[in-house]
Amino acid sequence: MDAAEFRRRGKEMVDLIADYLENIEQRPVYPDVEPGYLRSLIPEEAPEEPDTYEDVVKDIERVIMPGVTHWHSPYFYAYFPTANSFPAMLADMLSGAIGCIGFSWAASPACTELETVMMDWLGKMLKLPEDFIAGTHGQGGGVIQGTASEATLVALLAARSRAVRMILASDPQRPETGITSKLVAYSSDQAHCSVERAGMIAGVRMKKIPTEQSDKYAVQGETLRRMIQEDKAAGLIPFYFCATLGTTPSCAFDHITELGPICNAEKIWMHIDAAYAGSSFICPEFRPLLNGIEFADSFNFNPHKWLLVNFDCSTMWVRKRSDLIGAFKMDPLYLKHDHQESGRYFYTDNSLFRSLKMWFVFRMYGLKGLQDYIRKHVELAKEFESLVRADQRFEISADVVLGLVCFRLKGSNEVNETLLKRINNGRKIHLVPCQLSGQFVLRFAVCARTTESRHIREAWRLITQLAEEVMQDVTKLKVRM
Amino acid sequence: MDAAEFRRRGKEMVDLIADYLENIEQRPVYPDVEPGYLRSLIPEEAPEEPDTYEDVVKDIERVIMPGVTHWHSPYFYAYFPTANSFPAMLADMLSGAIGCIGFSWAASPACTELETVMMDWLGKMLKLPEDFIAGTHGQGGGVIQGTASEATLVALLAARSRAVRMILASDPQRPETGITSKLVAYSSDQAHCSVERAGMIAGVRMKKIPTEQSDKYAVQGETLRRMIQEDKAAGLIPFYFCATLGTTPSCAFDHITELGPICNAEKIWMHIDAAYAGSSFICPEFRPLLNGIEFADSFNFNPHKWLLVNFDCSTMWVRKRSDLIGAFKMDPLYLKHDHQESGRYFYTDNSLFRSLKMWFVFRMYGLKGLQDYIRKHVELAKEFESLVRADQRFEISADVVLGLVCFRLKGSNEVNETLLKRINNGRKIHLVPCQLSGQFVLRFAVCARTTESRHIREAWRLITQLAEEVMQDVTKLKVRM
Ligand SMILES: Cc1ncc(COP(=O)(O)O)c(C=O)c1O
Ligand SMILES: Cc1ncc(COP(=O)(O)O)c(C=O)c1O
Numbered sequence: 024m025d026a027a028e029f030r031r032r033g034k035e036m037v038d039l040i041a042d043y044l045e046n047i048e049q050r051p052v053y054p055d056v057e058p059g060y061l062r063s064l065i066p067e068e069a070p071e072e073p074d075t076y077e078d079v080v081k082d083i084e085r086v087i088m089p090g091v092t093h094w095h096s097p098y099f100y101a102y103f104p105t106a107n108s109f110p111a112m113l114a115d116m117l118s119g120a121i122g123c124i125g126f127s128w129a130a131s132p133a134c135t136e137l138e139t140v141m142m143d144w145l146g147k148m149l150k151l152p153e154d155f156i157a158g159t160h161g162q163g164g165g166v167i168q169g170t171a172s173e174a175t176l177v178a179l180l181a182a183r184s185r186a187v188r189m190i191l192a193s194d195p196q197r198p199e200t201g202i203t204s205k206l207v208a209y210s211s212d213q214a215h216c217s218v219e220r221a222g223m224i225a226g227v228r229m230k231k232i233p234t235e236q237s238d239k240y241a242v243q244g245e246t247l248r249r250m251i252q253e254d255k256a257a258g259l260i261p262f263y264f265c266a267t268l269g270t271t272p273s274c275a276f277d278h279i280t281e282l283g284p285i286c287n288a289e290k291i292w293m294h295i296d297a298a299y300a301g302s303s304f305i306c307p308e309f310r311p312l313l314n315g316i317e318f319a320d321s322f323n324f325n326p327h328k329w330l331l332v333n334f335d336c337s338t339m340w341v342r343k344r345s346d347l348i349g350a351f352k353m354d355p356l357y358l359k360h361d362h363q364e365s366g367r368y369f370y371t372d373n374s375l376f377r378s379l380k381m382w383f384v385f386r387m388y389g390l391k392g393l394q395d396y397i398r399k400h401v402e403l404a405k406e407f408e409s410l411v412r413a414d415q416r417f418e419i420s421a422d423v424v425l426g427l428v429c430f431r432l433k434g435s436n437e438v439n440e441t442l443l444k445r446i447n448n449g450r451k452i453h454l455v456p457c458q459l460s461g462q463f464v465l466r467f468a469v470c471a472r473t474t475e476s477r478h479i480r481e482a483w484r485l486i487t488q489l490a491e492e493v494m495q496d497v498t499k500l501k502v503r504m
Numbered sequence: 505m506d507a508a509e510f511r512r513r514g515k516e517m518v519d520l521i522a523d524y525l526e527n528i529e530q531r532p533v534y535p536d537v538e539p540g541y542l543r544s545l546i547p548e549e550a551p552e553e554p555d556t557y558e559d560v561v562k563d564i565e566r567v568i569m570p571g572v573t574h575w576h577s578p579y580f581y582a583y584f585p586t587a588n589s590f591p592a593m594l595a596d597m598l599s600g601a602i603g604c605i606g607f608s609w610a611a612s613p614a615c616t617e618l619e620t621v622m623m624d625w626l627g628k629m630l631k632l633p634e635d636f637i638a639g640t641h642g643q644g645g646g647v648i649q650g651t652a653s654e655a656t657l658v659a660l661l662a663a664r665s666r667a668v669r670m671i672l673a674s675d676p677q678r679p680e681t682g683i684t685s686k687l688v689a690y691s692s693d694q695a696h697c698s699v700e701r702a703g704m705i706a707g708v709r710m711k712k713i714p715t716e717q718s719d720k721y722a723v724q725g726e727t728l729r730r731m732i733q734e735d736k737a738a739g740l741i742p743f744y745f746c747a748t749l750g751t752t753p754s755c756a757f758d759h760i761t762e763l764g765p766i767c768n769a770e771k772i773w774m775h776i777d778a779a780y781a782g783s784s785f786i787c788p789e790f791r792p793l794l795n796g797i798e799f800a801d802s803f804n805f806n807p808h809k810w811l812l813v814n815f816d817c818s819t820m821w822v823r824k825r826s827d828l829i830g831a832f833k834m835d836p837l838y839l840k841h842d843h844q845e846s847g848r849y850f851y852t853d854n855s856l857f858r859s860l861k862m863w864f865v866f867r868m869y870g871l872k873g874l875q876d877y878i879r880k881h882v883e884l885a886k887e888f889e890s891l892v893r894a895d896q897r898f899e900i901s902a903d904v905v906l907g908l909v910c911f912r913l914k915g916s917n918e919v920n921e922t923l924l925k926r927i928n929n930g931r932k933i934h935l936v937p938c939q940l941s942g943q944f945v946l947r948f949a950v951c952a953r954t955t956e957s958r959h960i961r962e963a964w965r966l967i968t969q970l971a972e973e974v975m976q977d978v979t980k981l982k983v984r985m
Contacts, residue, residue, distance in 0.1 A: 024868055026522040029590040033518030036594050040514070040601040041507040054613055059640065061617035069625045073870040079591075079863075083598065087860075090614030094604045102611070107603040109510040110560075113517050117564070119596050119814050120521040122588040123575045130583070132535055133571030136542035144550045159540065169650060180705060203707050204681040223831075224661060226684050226707045333600050334856055350704075375815055379568075382560075387505055389554040 024076070032076060039080070040112070044095060048478075051450035052096040056089055092453065097474040098482065101455045103271070103299040103427070104400075104470035108331040110387035114380035115333060121376055131376070138167055138378040145326070145338055145381065148305045148390055152317050155340040165340040167377045171298035172217030174323035174339040177347065179208060179221045179263055182292030182320070184350035186262035189290065203227060207254050208263035211242045211277060213270040215296065221265075228259070236460045239422055240275035242266065244282055251289055263292045266319075268312060269300025272457035272466070273421035273429045276300070276312055283318020295322040298337070302329035303401070303425050306394045312424070320346070329400070329426070330393060331384050331472065336377050400426040400469045403479050407467055410483045416490065420459050426469040429459065432490055436463035438497060445489045452482045505557070513557060520561070521593070525576060529959075532931035533577040537570055573934065578955040579963065582936045584752070584780040585881075585907070585951035589812040591868035595861035596814055602857055612857070619648055619859035626807070626819055626862065629786045629871055633798050636821040646821040648858045652779035653698030655804035655820040658828065660689060660702045660744055663773030663801070665831035667743035670771065684708060688735050689744035692723045692758060694751040696777065702746075709740070717941045720903055721756035723747065729766055744773045747800075749793060750781025753938035753947070754902035754910045757781070757793055764799020776803040779818070783810035784882070784906050787875045793905070801827070810881070810907070811874060812865050812953070817858050881907040881950045884960050888948055891964045897971065901940050907950040910940065913971055917944035919978060926970045933963045 024032065064086045093099060095107045125134035139157050142165025146156050157164030168174045187202050203226055210218045212231040222229025232247060234240045251261045264286050266277040279295065286293040295316065301324020303309040316322060323339040326332040341347055388396070404426045411417045411430045420429040431439045440463055443456055457464050467482075505513065545567045574580060576588045604612035606619070620638050623646025627637050638645030649655045668683050684707055691699045693712040703710025713728060715721045732742045745767050747758040760776065767774040776797065782805020784790040797803060804820040807813040822828055869877070885907045892898045892911045901910040912920045921944055924937055938947050948963075 024590040026526045030522045034515045036597050037514030041511045045507045069866040070870045074867040079867050087614045092612040105605050109505040112600045115600050116517050119593045124586050131573040133568045200685040385550040386555040386560050389551045
């Protein structure tokens with residue numbers, strides 16, 4: 024395929040994409056296929072001679088679409104959103120064509136530099152403390168990571184390296200081996216599973232801090248303080264705390280204004296994971312949720328979740344870039360260049376031109392457009408919450424702060440499991456569950472860019488209709504017994 | 505921007521991309537900007553109200569292009585190639601629109617399944633042993649990682665977890681803490697810097713195995729065996745060896761037919777990093793370089809380097825998927841689903857629909873087209889090698905096996921450094937150096953898809969012209985002294 028053919032095929036693909044997204048709500052949101060469905064639809068080996076492009080395109084509907092979970096359908100309410108916008112897609116097209124690998128400044132100066140400036144733009148939208156803004160002379164700054172999971176790990180590794188350095192500085196006789204096995208990290212029992220995995224990877228203890236429904240599933244300062252004291256008494260070295268703002272199960276918020284000072288006093292690295300909720304902090308009315316950021320060493324959230332920047336774009340800020348440089352830097356000759364210090368200074372050396380899509384999105388929406396977008400999703404969630412609250416058979420399981428509503432039928436876990444199964448088997452809307460205080464709970468997350476009030480009401484109509492059926496079946500069963 | 509406007513803008517972007525790639529050789533391959541150049545060209549904050557799309561597009565030439573290192577220019581000979589092809593770009597457009605996040609089978613069955621099948625297709629093109637092919641019942645199989653660095657780390661972590669399990673199984677009384685500090689991993693002193701970094705992240709010793717020019721910079725079985733014995737005698741536990749096929753400095757090949765049996769006998773996990781060279785193994789004439797794969801536990805290379813699949817696409821195969829599942833699996837309720845075991849079973853849970861671009865590329869080129877592409881690059885490298893060999897002032901510094909030529913002026917490191925500086929300051933062609941046995945060496949890697957013989961000859965003309973100048977300056981300097 025040469026450039027001339029690409030011009031033609033590219034334009035067809037633009038139309039195919041626009042058609043797909045314009046008509047997405049006609050498709051079943053959740054696919055009706057069995058594991059292994061795809062293998063039998065295509066050959067067992069790559070062709071020797073080229074296929075025609077027509078055949079490849081035909082196979083999109085024949086092979087791919089039947090197995091796609093349509094994350095951008097306005098009937099998709101599962102997990103958390105993943106972003107999708109036209110400006111981001113245009114930027115990604117350009118990024119793919121430039122196709123530079125940004126592992127150092129010299130490898131593509133524009134790539135490194137736009138990233139730093141876009142991270143400053145976004146940091147200012149969030150009203151982050153000055154310390155996190157790179158500017159021309161700052162010690163801190165931001166970098167794009169692939170995912171929040173990666174950011175959590177990077178922060179943990181930087182914290183581990185800082186802790187080992189501090190311990191050796193205060194006790195130069197101490198052997199370095201063995202320190203890691205004394206280190207202990209903390210996070211909420213509501214934290215994302217990637218936090219626990221980061222602990223496994225780094226080879227350190229990761230303790231889960233218990234939370235309570237009565238505290239709205241937020242980590243309490245008192246609990247953290249007690250665990251730290253106990254661990255220190257047992258000869259362990261607390262060094263890292265991952266706070267969550269907007270937990271995965273119920274969008275709960277740890278009290279970082281209370282937790283931050285404890286971490287600072289104990290020289291514990293506080294990382295903040297706000298993967299989903301972070302985008303909302305660009306709105307003044309949600310910004311208070313980030314109060315306490317001034318105590319953090321690092322902060323991360325995913326514009327690729329809720330800020331219209333397509334995957335992958337997870338934005339991480341650190342107070343001191345040198346903490347990361349110290350933890351990861353490698354200098355082989357083939358990567359050396361004249362402007363060494365201006366390169367990317369973080370773990371993920373390689374990246375495409377991911378800042379391009381931030382630039383396109385921020386400019387094409389403007390701050391106001393982005394704020395409107397967040398507000399609309401929160402309003403839709405509130406609308407859904409009202410529908411649930413108005414129905415005596417249901418209950419709300421956690422405070423609705425942003426775009427997530429946790430709810431359930433008053434009744435057993437089994438009844439709720441059955442309800443969810445029927446919802447998903449209907450394939451008209453898609454939800455996933457969570458567990459809160461031993462209860463099986465349904466999560467309703469407003470996800471798609473194009474979700475409107477009518478979709479929310481249709482979803483609720485379907486849910487109540489299926490709930491009716493489930494409850495009738497339960498009654499029949501009881502009568503029969 | 506709505507779908508209608510995207511149709512228009514998307515088509516304009518397709519033309520912009522085609523224009524860029526068709527005319528890329530007119531641009532200086534290496535940018536002439538100072539660090540910090542970009543910040544002053546754009547506002548300090550995101551706009552409140554949207555900018556116009558026209559303004560954004562205008563800024564591509566004004567702000568971005570002056571700072572781009574043009575990796576796809578036929579005059580780009582630095583690092584190793586990064587792939588760029590039209591079919592891959594089309595697939596990426598579609599992938600961005602579908603925008604599903606493939607962290608489990610249910611999150612998008614097509615995404616998980618096409619990946620497994622494409623990894624089988626590619627595994628068969630490489631004639632990998634059956635053990636690495638998933639098929640419908642295999643224990644092994646392939647998965648796409650973001651980068652080779654990630655694959656090396658994933659393999660190391662799986663190896664660490666297997667080693668700890670084996671040690672505890674043979675000695676259940678032994679305390680788990682402390683085992684890691686006894687583990688020792690190995691790689692060549694020619695290995696990519698990401699191998700050393702993987703060791704830092706995993707918190708294990710990573711020993712560099714010395715190599716010699718006389719052995720063509722390949723790790724020798726004898727050396728590995730001796731180091732293992734010494735380490736065991738010192739109470740350490742050897743558990744991981746990362747072999748390199750096609751090293752970054754000079755494209756050297758470790759002797760895995762000799763090293764593999766040693767690793768197997770010692771129950772050491774052998775990972776093979778063939779980041780660049782791996783693509784060539786689809787050609788029967790280069791496949792012998794992979795002999796010894798039958799001893800490996802895992803194998804990885806980057807189609808996003810040399811197989812026309814745009815970044816990111818690093819393909820990793822393991823003999824036993826369960827080794828990875830054991831090392832990374834996490835099961836929160838919000839990720840549980842009916843077909844749990846069919847999900848992705850690896851560390852990098854999140855990904856876009858990266859297999860789509862493999863599918864498009866393999867079908868649009870066919871195996872023959874891909875082989876032709878590899879062969880053409882190798883021929884161009886041989887052509888460059890001949891030009892160097894025909895010139896008495898130069899020498900070849902390492903065997904030319906694939907698309908990389910390491911060469912230098914006979915003379916001091918300083919002279920060669922000066923030559924390279926002038927080459928890059930000319931901005932017409934771009935190369936990076938490496939160090940081989942204390943010598944400063946120039947690396948000439950055939951990179952772009954559109955590189956032809958005429959570009960190679962032009963590059964050589966420029967190099968010899970600059971060499972002439974450098975040598976005259978050196979002579980003048982000597983005369984003056
Ligand atoms: C609180 C939280 N942290 C981390 C993650 C993981 O994000 P990523 O997929 O970018 O690693 C999620 C995903 O939903 C999340 O909700
Ligand atoms: C041998 C080798 N391994 C690993 C890498 C790193 O690859 P990646 O950028 O995909 O992490 C390279 C890059 O050139 C390489 O040459």
